[in-house]
Structures are given as structure tokens and as C-alpha cells.
Amino acid sequence: MFFAKKFMLFHSLDFAFFLIIVFLIYWSLNKYLRIQNILILLASYVFYGWWSLKFLLLILFSTTLDYFISIAIYKIRSQNSTQRVGLSKDKAGLHLLILSIVINLGILGFFKYYNFFIENFVAILSILGIHLNISSLNIILPIGISFYTFQTMSYTIDVYRGKLEPARDFVAFAGFVSFFPQLVAGPIERANDLLNQFYHKRNFDEQNAIIGLRQILWGLFKKVVIADNCAEFANHIFGHYNELNGSTLLLGAVFFAFQIYGDFSGYADIAVGTARLLGFRLMQNFASPYFSRDVAEFWRRWHISLSSWFRDYVYIPLGGSRVSVNKRIRNIFIIFILSGLWHGANWTFIFWGLLNAIYIYIYSALLQNGHEKKMPIVAHDRNLPTFQELFKIVITFLLICLSWVFFRSDNMHQAIIYLRRIFSSSLFQAPTLHKSLAPLSYFFIFFLCIEWLGRKNSFALEEIGLDWKPVFRYILYATLVFLVIVFSEKGQEFIYFQF
Amino acid sequence: MKKFLIKVLGFSSVFILIISLFIHIGKMYYCNVEYPMWKSKKEFLVQAHDSKNLVIGDSRALAGILPNKIGNNFYNMALGGATPVEGYYTLRRYLEANRPQKIIISYAPFHLRSEETFYDRTLKFGYLTNADLWDFCQVVNQVKQTINGAKLESVYARYHYFLQYFLALNDVFYAFRTNLKKLFYEESGYLHNKDIYREITSQEGQHYFGTNPYFDDLNDEAKLKHFKDASIIINIYLRKLIELALDNNIRVYYINAPFNEASARALMVDFVADYNDYMQKLKNLYPQVDWHSDLHYYSNNCFGDRSHLNHYGSQIFSEYVSRIVSK
Numbered sequence: 001m002f003f004a005k006k007f008m009l010f011h012s013l014d015f016a017f018f019l020i021i022v023f024l025i026y027w028s029l030n031k032y033l034r035i036q037n038i039l040i041l042l043a044s045y046v047f048y049g050w051w052s053l054k055f056l057l058l059i060l061f062s063t064t065l066d067y068f069i070s071i072a073i074y075k076i077r078s079q080n081s082t083q084r085v086g087l088s089k090d091k092a093g094l095h096l097l098i099l100s101i102v103i104n105l106g107i108l109g110f111f112k113y114y115n116f117f118i119e120n121f122v123a124i125l126s127i128l129g130i131h132l133n134i135s136s137l138n139i140i141l142p143i144g145i146s147f148y149t150f151q152t153m154s155y156t157i158d159v160y161r162g163k164l165e166p167a168r169d170f171v172a173f174a175g176f177v178s179f180f181p182q183l184v185a186g187p188i189e190r191a192n193d194l195l196n197q198f199y200h201k202r203n204f205d206e207q208n209a210i211i212g213l214r215q216i217l218w219g220l221f222k223k224v225v226i227a228d229n230c231a232e233f234a235n236h237i238f239g240h241y242n243e244l245n246g247s248t249l250l251l252g253a254v255f256f257a258f259q260i261y262g263d264f265s266g267y268a269d270i271a272v273g274t275a276r277l278l279g280f281r282l283m284q285n286f287a288s289p290y291f292s293r294d295v296a297e298f299w300r301r302w303h304i305s306l307s308s309w310f311r312d313y314v315y316i317p318l319g320g321s322r323v324s325v326n327k328r329i330r331n332i333f334i335i336f337i338l339s340g341l342w343h344g345a346n347w348t349f350i351f352w353g354l355l356n357a358i359y360i361y362i363y364s365a366l367l368q369n370g371h372e373k374k375m376p377i378v379a380h381d382r383n384l385p386t387f388q389e390l391f392k393i394v395i396t397f398l399l400i401c402l403s404w405v406f407f408r409s410d411n412m413h414q415a416i417i418y419l420r421r422i423f424s425s426s427l428f429q430a431p432t433l434h435k436s437l438a439p440l441s442y443f444f445i446f447f448l449c450i451e452w453l454g455r456k457n458s459f460a461l462e463e464i465g466l467d468w469k470p471v472f473r474y475i476l477y478a479t480l481v482f483l484v485i486v487f488s489e490k491g492q493e494f495i496y497f498q499f
Numbered sequence: 500m501k502k503f504l505i506k507v508l509g510f511s512s513v514f515i516l517i518i519s520l521f522i523h524i525g526k527m528y529y530c531n532v533e534y535p536m537w538k539s540k541k542e543f544l545v546q547a548h549d550s551k552n553l554v555i556g557d558s559r560a561l562a563g564i565l566p567n568k569i570g571n572n573f574y575n576m577a578l579g580g581a582t583p584v585e586g587y588y589t590l591r592r593y594l595e596a597n598r599p600q601k602i603i604i605s606y607a608p609f610h611l612r613s614e615e616t617f618y619d620r621t622l623k624f625g626y627l628t629n630a631d632l633w634d635f636c637q638v639v640n641q642v643k644q645t646i647n648g649a650k651l652e653s654v655y656a657r658y659h660y661f662l663q664y665f666l667a668l669n670d671v672f673y674a675f676r677t678n679l680k681k682l683f684y685e686e687s688g689y690l691h692n693k694d695i696y697r698e699i700t701s702q703e704g705q706h707y708f709g710t711n712p713y714f715d716d717l718n719d720e721a722k723l724k725h726f727k728d729a730s731i732i733i734n735i736y737l738r739k740l741i742e743l744a745l746d747n748n749i750r751v752y753y754i755n756a757p758f759n760e761a762s763a764r765a766l767m768v769d770f771v772a773d774y775n776d777y778m779q780k781l782k783n784l785y786p787q788v789d790w791h792s793d794l795h796y797y798s799n800n801c802f803g804d805r806s807h808l809n810h811y812g813s814q815i816f817s818e819y820v821s822r823i824v825s826k
Contacts, residue, residue, distance in 0.1 A: 027500055204500045204503075206500070206502060206503045209503050210503070210506075213507070474510060474513075477510065478510075478513075478514055478517070481514060482514075482518075485518075
């Protein structure tokens, strides 16, 4: 048996034991930075290899490729600047960069998009009367490939741009590419932030470790209690969309909105918390996105690491917003369509991206008040939002929910029928759910209250309860742990693993 | 680092302690409806000093034999899913403070084949005492048999050695959370279990399972080709049970509960022949026992589910049992 088929999920006992062992060995080696880095690399490979040794080789290949190409690019750049040789050397660097990007995107494209493009290519040709007999392949998508590919690409691009010196320590670089807390579902880190941390001694900070545990606990609660319970309703409603009325379908989209938020931001919290336990800082991937007052703000708060990646490596190189209106619109559409495509090889994801681009376009072209001064988060210096803010939050949330219909649907036909049924007279009928909402609603109210109270922090639970008496704080922790255990049923994977 | 580890370990220990306590004392909240039945029988064993006669058997005897109907001062000590293993320890413990004159033994052929609920009920509900379980392990180890694929030494260790308790905790948590969900999503498990407990104590240990007026689905036996692979352990314990009763001058009746008509008609010829062979050997060994072990059936309208008699069927079967034990 060469390949273990089961993935080490963050909410499994396997991962709990794995993390405890890594944590204890890691800090017992506190005096030896290099050995700590080797341990992280080994732990990361064990973590990934637990699922597939075959695809671990793919990570190793990608790591080695970018490690050496970046060094080569840097050497060419250095010679260029000292010898002033001119354009030919620059071109050589560019060629190497293109080679790296082509190989990385080629691997990603093969595993993720091969079937999609082949099927569409054959379909287009058949419309033109040319019939090809090319069958699709049974390809397994390596978990996390979109995340680590973007991470290594950003590194090589940064080296080419001269923003970063290439890593000279292969262990540190391989650790950066495969760092297990964020390997399979982000946040997509930049070398400037994460790789640098591999070079510096990390001291155990009790306060930081406690914050890490709190963040892991909140992430687990969001995933296991909120997301997985919402999934039961969302799956049922999306599975029976042809039989249910408009209000139930709208509710299904809302359930999915909270499922994907709890699932993905829960994963991010566990990832950041785990990294904190090991003395690393990862970037914040979510910042209370559902409290956004417009879609543009939503996209500044949702999957921040991916949005900022597209901003820095696609949007700005295309001219960003400092170009003509038409080009700016073009750039927005490119970004969102690429973002949709990044999520998966399906027209539903592309339309999801397109719909969000349309939202942004309408908002920026028609509704945005250039003079409006935005506070960083809604009700920044107040406890409650104004009526106007609440109205904007609800409208934004509903627009996002409608876009999630494309994201969640299996195909365009389902998405269109689903939306058509929402916007029918049955929207005004009472929703019909297959089981009682009562228990979920209690947790939901608790969850929303905590999220609202902690909206200014990097994660909702960051400061809540810190000024309480310890006994009450520990009761809160115990309640959360208890609920996580009670609801952590086996087999519920994270949605973003498929991307 | 030390301070952090102490905090985390301290919190975890208190948390696990509270959960473990709840696991032990909160079974009425999170266990299924079988628990109040087993609990009531376990308590009866400890409290009873009036030497009632006993019905010892499985769920078919539990549903089908109405103590009030058969007279003769009987109490229904049958347990859902039980085999002669539990039956033997039931009688052994009962004899510590009581002297019954008669016992009825009634096990479905299915429960002479395998220990389907040994882990889920006997162990989890704590029906056997440590002494019982220790004795059981000795017997099992002598014949080198496994129970549901697990070695008995490890079963004993898992559930009774403190250090290895934590290894079993995951199993307990799983049962805990799946049952606790029921508390949230369906009617309260505690209140339901309490009702079952009251009902079973007021009915001298009897409890109906299926309450349909008619049932013609096939029972487990109707799906079996052979009876040959009867469990060695169960065979040993059935004999131990009979011998224990005979040694204590107790009149022993072995009475089979009926099948529904649909199942009886579907029975495989080989299965019936194997079963009859097995029973004949027992009859030869223990001629003192009053044997009524032939496979027989009642019409489908006597059954509340595929295996258990309904109210109507129990009345008829209990009259039949009454005639036997009153002779």
C-alpha cells in the first residue's frame, strides 16, 4: 500500500495527534533553527503524503524548479547590473520566468483544466461540423495544487522583479512552499512574509500560542458546527431545487453562503492558529466579509490572499485603475473571470466570476460616491450599524448569495433554473425545510453575535472573553470544544480542497 | 512553554473528566431506547429478593411473554439483543439473593449464532460486573474465540483498565455525539427513555417493540442458509445457563418464540435441519429440561415488526407459555 487515501483533515483525531507530536518536538529543538526547519519540511511532507505520495513528488518538482530558476534569474540580473550587458541578459531572465510560469501553469492546467478545455473544444468543433473523437481523461486533482502553484509563481515573479532575493536555503524554501498549516487551502502566502520567517529564530511566546489555540478553536467551531450543519440544508435544497419554492431556494443560497464562509474561513483560522503555535504569522484571509456594505468591499474582505495575488500579479500589471475607463472595466472583468476559473474548470465558476465583475462595474460606475469616506469596518466606533448601513449589508449579502448559486450549482442549467425559481411568485410563500432549523438557529445566533463583536479583529474570538473571569472564559472554551466534538462527524471535507 | 503546557493539560483534564463523568452518569440522556430496558433489568437484579421466576432470553421473549398473563410469579428478564452469555450472568447474580422455582429460556436461533450487541449494549451499558466480565474473558480465552472480531483480552483492557480508557474515549464520543444529536433534532431522548423505563418496570419487565397490526417482512433467520456456524461461546454459555439452573433445582423450560408466517415460509431447509440437529443434541444432553424449541409460526397479523409479536400476538403466545409452565 503506497498511497494512503485518507486526507489528514484539520478536524480529525489524526491531525490532533500529528500536531501535538510536531509541536512538542519542534519546541524541544528551539536552539536549532535549521533542524526546526527540517522538521517543518518533514512534517509538511508527512501531512501531504498521508493523502498521496505520488502527488507529493509533484510538490517537490515544483519546489525544485522554482528554487533553481529563481537563482538563475537572480544571477542573470546581478551580472546584468554589474556588467551592464544590456537587453539580451534581461531577455534570458524573462525567458526563465516564462519557462517557470509555463511549467507551473502547465501542470495546473493539465490536472485542473484539461478535461474542461477538451470537452469545450470538441463541442465547438462539432458545432462547426467537425467531429473529433477525443475522450476526456480520468484525472485526480492534486489537493491544494492551485494554492501552492500560485505561491511558488509569486515567488519567482518577485525574484524577477527584483523585489526579493532568491532563497539560498533549499530546506527553508521547500518549507515555505509546503508549510503544512496552509499547504492545501491557503492563505496563499508571499515569500516576503513567510519565507523570511524561516530564516529567523522563532521563540516560544505563550500569549501567541494561546491566541493560536483560540483561533484554532474558533475555526473548528465555524467549520464543524456552522458550515457542516448549513451543508445539510444547502445540500438538500440544491439537490431538490426542482421541487422547492422560491423562498426555500433563496434560503438554500443563504445556507450555502454560510457553509462556504464557515468552511473556508474556518480552515483559514485553523491554518493561521496552527502556524502561530509554531511561531509563524500568516496573513489574514477573511475580514468579516458578510458585514461589507458593497461588493467591492466584500472582495477586499473575502479570500484576501487570492484577491491581493490577482491585484498584484495581474490587475496592476494590466494598468490597474490608472488607465482609461474602458481598460479599467476590461481589467476588472479579466480579474474576476480568472478568479472564477481558478476555482474550477466549469462554466458555473466563470459565470460566478463574471457576475461579480458586473456587480463591481455597476457599483463603481453608477453607485459609488467618490467623496464618500469609508470607515475600515462597518460601525467602527459604534456597537450597532445605522439603518442605512444595515440596508447596504443586507443588499450586498443577497447579491453575493445570488452569485453563490452559480458557484454551488453543478452546471449552468441548474443555476439558471434555480435562479428562475427564486424570482417567481413562490418567493413569497413560506419556506419548506426538510428538518427543523431550531438547533442550528441557536448556534447561528451565537456565531453571528461573536462575529459581529469581533469584526474589528483578525478573527472573531481574538479578544472576546479576555476581560472575563477565567472560569467564565474556560466555560466558553469548554462549550466550544464540546460542540466541536459533538458535531465533528466523519467525512466532511473542506470545500476549498477541490480547488 | 511549561506554563502553557500545564494550562492546556489542566483544561483538557478537567474537560475530559467532566465528559467522562457525563458518559457514566448521563446515559439516560444520550443512549438509545435499549438502555432504559437494560438499566431496569440490571436494577431488578440488585434489588429483587422475592424469588420471582424468570424469563431469560432476547427481544422476542421480551416482547412476546407477558408475565401478568402467564402467572406463576414470573418476571421478564429478557434483554434486547442478548445471548445466553448475558442470560447466564443474569441467573448467576439473581441466585445470590433469590431462589426461583422456574425459569423460561427463550432465544431466537439468530441469537445462538452471534454476539451482535456485545459491545454496543452489554459492555457500553455496563450490564456485566467486573467479576462477570473477568469470568467471561477467562472462558473466551480458553476457547480462543473472538467476539465480533476482537480479542477479548483487549476488550477487557479497553473498557476496564484506566490507562486504556482514553483509547476507548473516541468510540464513546462518537456514540455520544450521534445520540446527543437526537436530543436536538428529535423528541427529547431523556424523556423518551424515562417513559420506556417506567413502562418496563410497571409491566414486570415486558416491552413491545413493533406495534403494527400486521407485518410480513422477513426476519433474520429467513435470510440464512445454514445454522452450522453457531457461536462456540454462546453454545458454552447456553449449557452453563441450563446447568446452573439445574444445579439449583430450578425447573427449566426452553420455549421458542414464533416467527411470522412470511419468514417461516421462507426458511431454508438446511437452516431448519441444522437448527433441529443442534437442538436435538441439547435435548439429549439435558433431558430434564422441558423443551419447546421447534421452529413454529403465527400469522402475520400477530407481528408488530418482522421479528417481534405485537399486542395481539403476545396475548396468544403468553397463553401458550402459560399452559406449559402451569402443568
